[in-house]
Amino acid sequence: MSFNKDDYRFTAYLNGELSGTELNEFEGLLETDKEAKSYLEELKSSNNLLSSMKETKNEFLLSPKKKAELLKMIEEDMPRKSWLSKLLIPTSTFAALALVFIVFKNNEPVGLHKVMNEDIATSSVVTDSFEEKEAALEEVKQEKVMAPAASLAPEVARTRAKSRGLQFGGSGRKGRAKKKVAPKKLKLMKMQMAEESFAAKDFKDTDRIEEEFIRERDDFYTATLNLNEDERDRVRNIENMVKEDLKKNGSAYRDIDICMLREMGYLDNANAASQKSFKATEKKFYYLLHGIIGESNLLKYKKWCKTYANKIKNEQ
Amino acid sequence: MAENAEIKKTWFLSVLNKMERPLMRYAKNFFHQNNEKAEDCVQFTFLQLWKQEMEKVREKVVPWCYRVCRNKAIDLFRLGQREVAFEFPEDEFISHFNVENDLAQKQLLGFFSKLDDESREVVLLKYRDGLSYKEIAEITGLKESNIGVLIHRGSSQLQKLMQAEEEKSL
Numbered sequence: 001m002s003f004n005k006d007d008y009r010f011t012a013y014l015n016g017e018l019s020g021t022e023l024n025e026f027e028g029l030l031e032t033d034k035e036a037k038s039y040l041e042e043l044k045s046s047n048n049l050l051s052s053m054k055e056t057k058n059e060f061l062l063s064p065k066k067k068a069e070l071l072k073m074i075e076e077d078m079p080r081k082s083w084l085s086k087l088l089i090p091t092s093t094f095a096a097l098a099l100v101f102i103v104f105k106n107n108e109p110v111g112l113h114k115v116m117n118e119d120i121a122t123s124s125v126v127t128d129s130f131e132e133k134e135a136a137l138e139e140v141k142q143e144k145v146m147a148p149a150a151s152l153a154p155e156v157a158r159t160r161a162k163s164r165g166l167q168f169g170g171s172g173r174k175g176r177a178k179k180k181v182a183p184k185k186l187k188l189m190k191m192q193m194a195e196e197s198f199a200a201k202d203f204k205d206t207d208r209i210e211e212e213f214i215r216e217r218d219d220f221y222t223a224t225l226n227l228n229e230d231e232r233d234r235v236r237n238i239e240n241m242v243k244e245d246l247k248k249n250g251s252a253y254r255d256i257d258i259c260m261l262r263e264m265g266y267l268d269n270a271n272a273a274s275q276k277s278f279k280a281t282e283k284k285f286y287y288l289l290h291g292i293i294g295e296s297n298l299l300k301y302k303k304w305c306k307t308y309a310n311k312i313k314n315e316q
Numbered sequence: 317m318a319e320n321a322e323i324k325k326t327w328f329l330s331v332l333n334k335m336e337r338p339l340m341r342y343a344k345n346f347f348h349q350n351n352e353k354a355e356d357c358v359q360f361t362f363l364q365l366w367k368q369e370m371e372k373v374r375e376k377v378v379p380w381c382y383r384v385c386r387n388k389a390i391d392l393f394r395l396g397q398r399e400v401a402f403e404f405p406e407d408e409f410i411s412h413f414n415v416e417n418d419l420a421q422k423q424l425l426g427f428f429s430k431l432d433d434e435s436r437e438v439v440l441l442k443y444r445d446g447l448s449y450k451e452i453a454e455i456t457g458l459k460e461s462n463i464g465v466l467i468h469r470g471s472s473q474l475q476k477l478m479q480a481e482e483e484k485s486l
Contacts, residue, residue: 008464017449046475049424050443060340066355079321
């Protein structure tokens with residue numbers, strides 16, 4: 001026997017850990033020495049048995065309490081935005097928008113000015129609810145189709161006066177006060193509507209639904225899940241985080257749990273990129289919530305969401 | 317800065333999700349009788365991970381977590397004035413595996429108690445946790461060639477024991 005049974009290369013070879021010259025040398029040994037080859041076969045059976053070892057029990061997890069502690073410590077360690085950056089972002093955004101408006105105000109072609117201001121004259125108000133915004137945009141679109149490209153010079157003076165903030169009326173909705181509306185606002189409104197468009201297909205009256213939902217959910221947390229104040233605070237932190245995610249993804253609903261959104265079928269209407277992002281948010285939400293309220297409560301919560309979503313669907 | 321922290325947090329949560337189970341399993345090998353200590357060890361590991369710069373540990377996060385967990389376990393043993401040992405109650409160990417219907421595997425696991433502590437630890441890291449020799453070397457602080465020797469020693473010993481058992485039953 002020319003080989004050494006204690007040679008670690010036997011097991012390393014079976015585990016695919018040999019490479020380069022070491023591998024070539026060992027394969028050379030196996031080719032020349034039949035005993036070495038049969039010893040390798042012997043080792044193979046126990047190696048295969050070892051490789052198929054599978055752990056099964058779920059007990060190897062941190063307890064929900066420990067996990068919640070860990071997540072809380074991490075949350076506390078997260079950097080907060082300073083008051084300066086909080087102030088700087090809206091200020092700089094406003095300044096940029098104002099600059100864009102000034103530049104466009106002086107350079108826009110006559111035809112566009114006319115269309116923009118005619119749009120405003122007919123919509124006449126800055127609307128608050130989503131339905132009204134949608135209707136206003138519809139009016140704008142129709143007007144644009146019908147408006148002549150380069151209309152009349154006398155119109156220019158009138159529309160410029162309007163764009164400088166003078167009050168104007170038109171065929172607006174009955175009973176609404178006349179307000180000053182600038183093209184800038186219309187532009188913003190359009191952007192917002194584009195962002196919210198897919199949500200509008202199925203769900204209306206977002207604010208009312210959100211308010212009711214928050215109230216009912218709070219009742220559920222305290223009455224059914226018996227969460228104490230500390231737990232509620234931690235759950236609120238998660239909710240806020242999810243809210244931020246939803247905002248980034250352009251969701252019309254900002255105050256509804258992702259769990260509810262899923263049950264309401266809202267997420268299915270999103271485009272592919274948003275769906276991917278929503279899924280990640282959903283995963284994160286359940287994971288963190290599980291750490292605080294535990295598995296059985298999480299299941300209860302999901303069930304409650306389903307029932308509540310059905311109730312809303314029926315109402316609609 | 318806040319955005320970076322969000323990215324780090326998402327990464328951290330994914331590591332927590334992936335590593336929680338294997339680390340708890342590993343820590344339980346040190347503290348069979350004390351689940352709370354095993355949990356402390358794992359919690360400490362994740363806290364240390366959070367304090368690290370993501371870019372520094374990202375590439376080698378798996379062996380990094382094992383190493384921190386191992387060092388913490390050793391520290392806890394020292395505090396308790398106990399000898400450091402990779403504990404091994406045979407029955408409990410076997411009960412962690414789904415081997416009710418596989419006698420050969422059950423028998424093999426039974427022989428684990430006959431291995432020396434060093435070999436047992438590296439054999440488990442290799443076969444149960446699926447780590448490479450290089451990763452095991454990083455965890456234990458031994459050389460890669462030493463890991464090869466220990467694994468070979470452990471698995472050939474197990475193979476011998478199984479062979480002897482077969483001959484006995486014949």
